[in-house]
Amino acid sequence: MxxxxxxxxxxxxxxxxxxxxxxxxxxxxxxxxxxxxxxxxxxxxxxxxxxxxxxxxxxxxxxxxxxxxxxxxxxxxxxxxxxxxxxxxxxxxxxxxxAPAKTAQWVDIPRLALGASAGPGALADDDVADGRLRFSQRWLRDLGLDPAHLSVIEVAGDSMEPTFRDGDEILVDRSAVRSSGGWRDGIHVVRIDDVLLVKRLERGAAGMIRVISDNPAYASTVRALPDVEIIGRVVWKGGKI
Incomplete structure (x- = not known):
């Protein structure tokens, strides 16, 4: 609605x-x-x-x-x-x-001109900003997010339904994979075989990683960790009803 x-x-x-x-x-x-x-x-x-x-x-x-x-x-x-x-x-x-309301403080996060495919996959273009999406600085700070490491991209495809639908916007935290502890299980934007994807990741056997589609109509895969470039962790989504 x-x-x-x-x-x-x-x-x-x-x-x-x-x-x-x-x-x-x-x-x-x-x-x-x-x-x-x-x-x-x-x-x-x-x-x-x-x-x-x-x-x-x-x-x-x-x-x-x-x-x-x-x-x-x-x-x-x-x-x-x-x-x-x-x-x-x-x-x-x-x-x-x-008491007077506090003045809102905003930060503009770049919206990249590329799509993270939740379907068959899309070739990654250069990371060129295609507009910006405005977020509350206080909200980002309370979530421990640094605006300098955030990007917004649009999901394409249906392999991550019902978690993400085609056209949803997602906020990606690139710093999440650079912390001392490295990445953790969850939903990430990754690049595999030069294709940009949004998938759920889980650690597998030694040196392996499970790349999971939430939509059961799509098969999940197991890849060697060096074959999966983890771009960032998805920390927020927005989309149409």
């Missing part, structure tokens, strides 16, 4: 309407946001359309606010009164005044 399908009767100040506006502005679906906070795909649609739940849980609200770079009050958090203080000359804050 499109993001724009929120009920017309919603007040623009309603947290549900605000959530829809924020999602539309970022071009991310409510189902993708639901997955980001660890909920089922319909969770935020039900919140918007049916008012169930009546309000977002604190942890969910905090995560979404960090992602959008907005104050939590925009998504329904109560405004915290500021204790009155008197300044020299009679100036001061009135008891019960609202």
């Amino acid at each position: 499109p993001i724009s399908s929120a009920p017309d009767i919603l007040d623009p100040a309603d947290p549900r309407a605000r959530l829809v506006d924020l999602a539309r502005a970022r071009g991310v679906s409510l189902s993708a946001l639901s997955a980001m906070i660890g909920r089922n795909a319909a969770y935020l649609q039900q919140f918007v359309r049916k008012g169930s739940p009546r309000k977002l849980e604190e942890n969910d609200r905090h995560t979404l606010a960090m992602f959008f770079g907005v104050d939590e009050s925009a998504l329904g958090a109560p405004l915290v009164p500021v204790v009155a203080t008197v300044r020299p000359g009679g100036g001061g804050l009135v008891a019960g005044a609202r």
Whole structure:
């Protein structure tokens, strides 16, 4: 269901309407946001359309606010009164005044002009930026992500369904494979035989690596570790409903 399908009767100040506006502005679906906070795909649609739940849980609200770079009050958090203080000359804050929202800080992550295939595979082109996608700097920092090592690319194909669908955008952390401990099991962008792929990786027997497609219609393979160039770990996805 499109993001724009929120009920017309919603007040623009309603947290549900605000959530829809924020999602539309970022071009991310409510189902993708639901997955980001660890909920089922319909969770935020039900919140918007049916008012169930009546309000977002604190942890969910905090995560979404960090992602959008907005104050939590925009998504329904109560405004915290500021204790009155008197300044020299009679100036001061009135008891019960609202704390001002912090200015959002953003960072633009390059969107590379190449596709990580989740299907038969696509030849990798030069890593040329094709626009940028904006993320909350605070959200990235809280996840331990360095913007200098991040890239956004588009998934092509269906071999990683239902995890990723054709056209999904993924955020790739290139520093994850350069840490002292090296890579760990999970979903990565890799280059195999000059083809760029997004696959789930698992360590196999000595010197081997399992390259797994989440879609059971596609066969998984076992490759020698030197044959698999690990580009980066997938840390976020966004896409259409």
